[in-house]
Amino acid sequence: MKEEIFKLIKLQAIDSEIAGFDNTIANHQAVITSREQAIEEKQEAIAVFRSKIELLNQKQRETKSEHDEAGIRVKDRQNKMMQVQTSREHQALLKEIEENKKLFKETEDRILQFLEQIEQLEQEVATLENLCSGEQQLLAEAVVTVEKEIKRIESTKKSIVSQRDKEAAALEPPYLKRYAMLIDKRDRLAVVAVNVNVCQGCYMALPPQQVIEIRKAEKLHTCPTCQRILYYKEPEGTAVEK
Numbered sequence: 001m002k003e004e005i006f007k008l009i010k011l012q013a014i015d016s017e018i019a020g021f022d023n024t025i026a027n028h029q030a031v032i033t034s035r036e037q038a039i040e041e042k043q044e045a046i047a048v049f050r051s052k053i054e055l056l057n058q059k060q061r062e063t064k065s066e067h068d069e070a071g072i073r074v075k076d077r078q079n080k081m082m083q084v085q086t087s088r089e090h091q092a093l094l095k096e097i098e099e100n101k102k103l104f105k106e107t108e109d110r111i112l113q114f115l116e117q118i119e120q121l122e123q124e125v126a127t128l129e130n131l132c133s134g135e136q137q138l139l140a141e142a143v144v145t146v147e148k149e150i151k152r153i154e155s156t157k158k159s160i161v162s163q164r165d166k167e168a169a170a171l172e173p174p175y176l177k178r179y180a181m182l183i184d185k186r187d188r189l190a191v192v193a194v195n196v197n198v199c200q201g202c203y204m205a206l207p208p209q210q211v212i213e214i215r216k217a218e219k220l221h222t223c224p225t226c227q228r229i230l231y232y233k234e235p236e237g238t239a240v241e242k
C-alpha cells in the first residue's frame with residue numbers, strides 16, 4: 001500500500017506542476033487581455049470626443065451663418081436709412097439695426113465659445129491618441145514576449161505530461177480512477193498531506209484515531225470532509241532538535 005500512496009503523491013506533484021503551468025499561461029493571457037481592453041476604452045473615448053467635436057462644428061457653422069446674416073441685415077438697414085421719409089420708418093429701422101447688431105455680437109461670442117470647446121476636445125483626442133499609440137507599441141512588444149514565454153512553458157509542460165502519463169499508467173486502475181475523479185472535482189488537488197491533524201485540502205481537523213491509521217499507511221485513507229486522498233507528513237521542525 002505504501003508504494004501506491006507514494007505513486008499517488010508523485011502523480012499529484014506532477015499534476016500540480018502542470019496546473020501551475022496552466023495558471024502561468026492564463027495569467028500571461030489575462031495581462032494581455034486587460035491591456036487590450038485599456039486601449040479599447042481609450043479608443044471608445046476618442047470616438048465619443050470626435051462625435052462631440054462634429055456636433056460642435058455643426059453648431060458653430062449654423063451660428064456663423066446666423067452671424068453673417070445679421071451683419072448683412074445691419075448693412076441693408078443702414079442703407080435704407082438714407083431713403084426713409086417718416087420718423088416712424090426711421091424709428092423702425094433703428095430698432096432693427098440695434099437688434100441685428102446685438103445678434104451679430106452675441107453670435108460672435110457663441111462662435112468663440114464653440115471654437116474654444118472644439119480646441120479643448122481636440123487636445124484631449126490628441127493626448128488619448130498619443131497614449132493609445134504608445135500603449136499599442138508596448139503591447140505589441142509584450143505580445144511577442146508572452147507568446148515566446150507561453151511556447152517555452154508549453155514545451156516544458158509537454159515533456160512533463162508524457163512523464164505524467166507514465167506515472168498514471170503505473171497506478172492500480174481503481175486508484176487512478178478515484179484520483180482522476182478527485183482531480184476533476186476538487187480543483188486539481190486529489191492527494192493532500194495531513195499536517196498537525198488537519199487535512200491540507202479543506203483544513204478540517206481529522207479524528208486522532210484516523211491520523212494514527214493514516215500514519216501507518218496500511219490502506220488508502222480519505223478525508224471525511226473533502227474526500228481527498230490523505231497521507232501523513234511529519235510536522236516541520238520535529239525531525240531536527242537543537
Ligand SMILES: [Zn+2]
Pocket residue numbers: 199200201202203204223224225226227228
Ligand atoms: Zn479534507
